[in-house]
Amino acid sequence: MSNKPSLPQGTRDFGPEVVRKRQYILQTIRTVFELYGFQPLETPAMENLDTLMGKYGEEGDKLIFKILNNGLDNPAKEAASREAFDKVLTGKSTKDLTERALRYDLTIPFARYVAMNHGQLTFPFKRYQVQPVWRADRPQKGRYREFYQCDADVVGSRSLMNEVDLCWIYHTVFTRLGLSGYELRINSRKLLAALAEACGGAEKMMDITIAIDKLDKIGLDKVKEELATRGLDEAQIATIEKYLQIEGSNEEKLAAITELLGGSEIGNKGIEELRHVWSMMQEAPGNGDSSSRLTPQASRPHLALDFTLARGLNYYTGIIFEVKAPAEVKIGSIGGGGRYDDLTGLFGVPDVPGVGISFGVDRIYDVLEELRLFPDTVAQGTKVLFFNLGEQEGRAAWGLLQALRAEGIAGELYHESAKMDKQFKYAEKKGIPYIAIIGSRELESGTVVLKELATGKQEPVPFAALAERLGGS
């Protein structure tokens, strides 16, 4: 059949169980953002094409989904449309054909929002945003054309307290999700700047950053090769190798980096900032969670200084973060972020510095799934199914069900009088933990036969005791 329906490549339907598990992750993150004084923002799925183009590099521009203008088949507009289309074919500006596009990330729309509203906003402005973004990337395992981003940023403040809070947000979220083996790494772009200085000048910083960023993937030897290709000489490469090989405790690392780069002003600034953030992590009681899940040892962020952290080719200028999933799952980065000097300059509003972090929701989902960390109750919807055993029995069941729902207990009555077997299967397939049976005998005695599917155990429960037995909300 030719009209068999399908989904666009790289997109996904999320059925009930997956939606519930995703909501559990997103709700945990949102709750922690709120605890730290961040406020929600939502921007539209489409932005003016102008707002997006030229913000993500040449490669990025090609991956933006553009929306075709409506009314192109209006004969009056034909000449203009044709002209516009000629421009599209040569990759030029295309306002007559498309003037809107789907959001590619949450940062540029946030910058656009701050630039448009900076007169009304209270600074520092702490916002979080949890929305889908779209990219015309080639779909492959773990890479989708529609996926959620989950960001928190503080803008209008240079205080390192923000960095400290963001570290604690990571820790609190991952602790609440039961992911105690995560690793939080930090570095400062200022050290990379100082390293570039030590290797012949600031203009080398981009080459060095690009090469270092590949260390995890290609190893030290290949990084050295790449540095050579990019024009660094042996002495410079030796300095970089020394930098990359710094090891030990955070305290030992700080000593070593001071020896290597402490002579430079910017290097010293970076070291000072890292030391400040790290020392603040040692203070204050753990606040991962007050639940029993949290052992005392796990209640403080595992913060590791990692000078090999580079965070690709973005706009960061200060402290940068990266979170790695526990090593046993081989999933890699599940979050990252950093400090930038200028969020809104592109939109004509200068001097808005800030710092932000992001959670990789799809990957966190995979980690929790692989480590079986989703609580059993997350995927549960309906708590009890009432069997429907006839007109009168059904009505009695429905009355009782309404009383349960009023107590906050999610329940259903099977939609029609049918064989017990069929009704039983419905409960089983839908993962409903309890069934409640009211036949003619139960109707007389005012009791329900309550059966727990997991154990097969069943017992009679008086109508009036059912809500308490099932535990309201």
Add this chain to the structure above:
Amino acid sequence: MSNKPSLPQGTRDFGPEVVRKRQYILQTIRTVFELYGFQPLETPAMENLDTLMGKYGEEGDKLIFKILNNGLDNPAKEAASREAFDKVLTGKSTKDLTERALRYDLTIPFARYVAMNHGQLTFPFKRYQVQPVWRADRPQKGRYREFYQCDADVVGSRSLMNEVDLCWIYHTVFTRLGLSGYELRINSRKLLAALAEACGGAEKMMDITIAIDKLDKIGLDKVKEELATRGLDEAQIATIEKYLQIEGSNEEKLAAITELLGGSEIGNKGIEELRHVWSMMQEAPGNGDSSSRLTPQASRPHLALDFTLARGLNYYTGIIFEVKAPAEVKIGSIGGGGRYDDLTGLFGVPDVPGVGISFGVDRIYDVLEELRLFPDTVAQGTKVLFFNLGEQEGRAAWGLLQALRAEGIAGELYHESAKMDKQFKYAEKKGIPYIAIIGSRELESGTVVLKELATGKQEPVPFAALAERLGGS
């Protein structure tokens, strides 16, 4: 400045307060859907163009936002792209230029999902879906190009129990939102079919439905004129007038409609169904809410039979619903729905009947705003701001703050040591209800000066008593 950023026409940013209020509405609706055994579904923002085209009528097709294919500037594809573009100009199929489009409603993606997954789904399948949709409508007051829909449907069941549950869902949601003056109207498309029969034949049903649907807007006389234009004769129009003028209590209305249309098989069926749903509404205890908000009188749906209800030109075949906002706000319909015979036939899977309802989230928002029904606490984020009065004081404040956050109390420390005045303004502008001041004296005595902004009242609170004083979660 020419690059001043702006938003696409008909789209909106939602700042923190608005997001919180919207979430309050959506979360209330979701919770009630779950109480009634509905499960969440999420579909991608983009669908294949094939899936959407031809499903919303000729007008609808024009309002679908189409996504331009990527890679059109690839020289190898130029000839094909040009050909495709010629087709666009004449309104023809356009796969080489665009093969994806943004979702126009939640019903067609749901139908596509059910058709694709019907082998795996457990029927009756009860799903809810809360996602944005996009329409290239001319933007105007209250009409946006991006807006949320909020739907619940049961498919795979002909039982009227579903209609009863859906009425109770409306009632429970609106009661929980404090909107007791809403009006829930129901009718049956079968009565409109019977009326068409009585007026000369089933083929008149569309004309009659279209005319009746305008009654609220244009009044009875204009409806009669329209019926005449559409070819109905005087006797037929008199029958329709009689139908439209039925008044009284539900019981009286049922008697009158039985007299008018009870002779027809389909009319009788419609009457029977309405009577059944209405009688079920009289049973069972109210379950709007167990909170004090609910007075006993308000605990049962205000169900009004309304034979003038038509619900436009859609696919409904049985009972139809509409919810009107309280008359004093003049906002009109805030919800609607109905029963249909065949959801997935368009996608090659026949015999999937169902019934569904929808909530008009934007309008509900306006109603709650106008009637001041949002609880004060909804828009509240951070509960307490700690003043930052120096290095040592700031660190003490931060330690205390971490302890509060661990108890689930949302708080912030002002990001830098600054004048009290400036910090105070931050709290005020952000609507933070409490400020906590730790100066050198408080540091010594181990107390905080806690000030409530609404009353101006302030008192010293020992560090250890602060969490309890502010009330954890």
